[in-house]
Each structure stands twice: as C-alpha cells, then as structure tokens.
Amino acid sequence: MRRGRTHRLSPERAGRLRRALDRLERLSPPRRRLPLDPVSLAHRYSDPRDVEVAGLLAASLAYGRADLFLPKVTRLLEAMGPSPAEFVRTLDVAGARALLSGFVYRFNVGADVAVLLLGMGRMLEHRGSLEAGFVAAREASAGDLHAALEAFVRELRDVDVARVERVLGKARGLDHLLPVPLGPGAAKRLHLYLRWMIRGPDGVDLGVWKRLPTGALLVPLDTHVARLAWRLGLVRRRTMGWAAAEDITANLRVIDPMDPVRYDFVLCHHGMSGACPPRARAELCGRCVLRGECSVGRRLAPTLVAPARNGPGLRP
Numbered sequence: 001m002r003r004g005r006t007h008r009l010s011p012e013r014a015g016r017l018r019r020a021l022d023r024l025e026r027l028s029p030p031r032r033r034l035p036l037d038p039v040s041l042a043h044r045y046s047d048p049r050d051v052e053v054a055g056l057l058a059a060s061l062a063y064g065r066a067d068l069f070l071p072k073v074t075r076l077l078e079a080m081g082p083s084p085a086e087f088v089r090t091l092d093v094a095g096a097r098a099l100l101s102g103f104v105y106r107f108n109v110g111a112d113v114a115v116l117l118l119g120m121g122r123m124l125e126h127r128g129s130l131e132a133g134f135v136a137a138r139e140a141s142a143g144d145l146h147a148a149l150e151a152f153v154r155e156l157r158d159v160d161v162a163r164v165e166r167v168l169g170k171a172r173g174l175d176h177l178l179p180v181p182l183g184p185g186a187a188k189r190l191h192l193y194l195r196w197m198i199r200g201p202d203g204v205d206l207g208v209w210k211r212l213p214t215g216a217l218l219v220p221l222d223t224h225v226a227r228l229a230w231r232l233g234l235v236r237r238r239t240m241g242w243a244a245a246e247d248i249t250a251n252l253r254v255i256d257p258m259d260p261v262r263y264d265f266v267l268c269h270h271g272m273s274g275a276c277p278p279r280a281r282a283e284l285c286g287r288c289v290l291r292g293e294c295s296v297g298r299r300l301a302p303t304l305v306a307p308a309r310n311g312p313g314l315r316p
C-alpha cells in the first residue's frame with residue numbers, strides 16, 4: 001500500500017501511553033462491555049471451526065448500530081443449530097433460502113449472506129478450516145496483509161452467485177459484505193475478525209487460529225478508534241483508511257511490538273460507551289485517565305478529576 005505522512009511515538013511517550021491504557025483497562029474491564037460487542041457471539045462456541053464460522057458471520061455484519069445487528073446475527077446463529085461449521089458444510093442453496101428468506105440488514109439481504117455462508121462451507125470442505133484458507137491466501141501473497149485479505153475474500157466469494165440469485169433474489173450489498181477488490185479503505189470488519197481469531201484467548205479475543213502471529217495484525221479502524229487515535233496523537237492523517245490503520249498500528253507497535261492491537265477493544269469501547277464522545281465534554285475529559293496523553297482532554301480539562309468508581313466516565 002502507498003505510504004504517506006508518518007510519525008512515530010518516542011519511547012518515553014509510548015511508555016506513558018501504555019500506562020494510561022493499562023489504567024483504562026483496569027478501570028473499565030473488557031468483560032463488562034463484552035455482551036455489547038459482536039465478539040460475544042463467537043464466544044458461544046468452543047469448537048474452533050464453529051468459532052471461526054460464527055465469528056466471520058458476526059464480523060461481516062458488524063456495521064451500524066450494535067443493538068440492531070446483534071439480534072439479527074443472533075437469530076441467524078440460533079437457526080443454524082449447535083454447530084455453525086456443520087451447518088455451512090452441508091448447506092445448499094435451498095437450505096440458504098430456508099434460513100435467509102426475508103433477511104434484511106441495512107445494505108445486505110439474504111442473497112448476500114447466502115454467498116458468505118456457502119463460501120465458508122466450500123472453504124471448510126476444500127481446506128479443512130477458514131484458518132487454512134487465510135494461511136494459504138497469506139502465503140500466496142508473500143505476507144502482504146492487504147493482498148492476503150483480498151485473496152481470502154475472493155475465495156469466499158467463489159460460489160455460483162447467479163444460482164443463489166435465482167433462488168434468493170438479487171444480491172444487494174455483496175461488495176459491502178465481502179469487499180473485492182479491497183481498495184484503500186480500512187477493511188475494519190476483516191481486521192476485527194483477524195483480531196478475534198488470532199489474539200488470545202484472553203477473555204475478549206478467542207485465539208483459535210494458531211498459525212499466525214499477533215504482531216502481524218492491523219488495528220480494526222472504526223470511527224471510535226479513529227477518534228481516539230487522533231486525540232492521542234497516534235495518527236496525523238484525516239483520511240481514515242488502510243494507510244491510517246497502518247500508521248496507528250505502527251505507533252501501537254512502539255507500545256507493544258508483539259501485540260500491537262491489544263488495546264483495540266478498550267479504545268473502541270471508550271468511544272462506544274459514550275465516555276469519549278465525538279464532541280468532547282470537559283466533565284468527561286476531567287475524569288478520563290487518558291487525559292494526560294490527549295490533546296483535546298488537556299485543553300478542555302486542565303485539572304484531573306478522580307475517575308468515577310464504575311470507570312472513567314462510563315455510562316452505568
């Protein structure tokens with residue numbers, strides 16, 4: 001990918017930021033927010049094949065409001081029975097119609113999701129696991145993450161879409177659900193999926209993929225993480241695409257070289273919870289443990305207020 005303006009944290013600043021992020025994690029433990037996060041859907045399963053299938057379905061539809069997409073994905077998973085991996089392995093187009101008839105979530109309709117499920121079933125049949133599919137894509141791409149993700153998605157989409165559309169109706173948002181080509185966007189949902197599969201297990205991420213290093217992950221850059229990264233000086237770009245995700249990850253790598261995306265969950269939920277809203281508020285900044293490292297917080301709230309007992313300004 002093209003590289004542009006970059007800057008790196010000094011070791012001193014990286015150390016201060018790490019201490020502040022550790023404190024944030026202690027004050028607002030991820031387990032409190034887990035039920036509100038799509039990764040919780042993958043936690044319902046113990047078999048790695050089920051985890052990776054449920055995880056990819058959940059991550060692919062994880063856009064917009066969590067309170068809207070979580071029930072949709074939950075209903076699909078419940079209808080798929082106790083083993084989503086077994087379900088997709090034996091799925092055919094008629095079965096997809098039975099599952100997805102009438103399904104709509106924002107840009108996506110049943111035919112889009114059918115392609116994803118049939119693609120996962122095909123990959124499981126051919127390669128044994130989705131992990132093997134991604135490892136093969138990564139090897140074919142000589143370790144280039146952008147090319148690897150594109151190859152992975154291309155293989156998932158390698159199903160008879162025309163037949164799916166004859167039975168389920170026209171696909172509407174396939175390029176949104178399974179983007180190919182990947183383009184310059186941040187590909188947040190794909191990086192989120194990789195984080196879930198490769199990091200951990202640590203109570204949030206599941207760590208069921210054992211053949212890939214956490215150091216190779218890129219931060220899943222959504223609007224909350226982008227806002228925090230900007231305020232904390234992890235990025236100087238205004239356009240929050242792939243290049244910005246690379247910049248932020250490079251700075252997070254100064255904080256933790258082996259596990260650069262370890263703070264992604266806590267950063268994302270600091271924004272999602274309302275503790276760090278788009279329009280910063282002095283009363284929230286005043287009790288935010290990141291304030292000392294935050295350009296906005298230092299300006300709005302020069303005096304630190306003791307964090308609330310239930311976290312740094314989190315909603316109860």
Ligand code: SF4
Pocket residue numbers: 228231275276277280281284285286288289290291292294295296297298
């Ligand atoms: S100090 Fe304010 S703007 Fe900065 S991270 Fe905390 S809540 Fe957000």
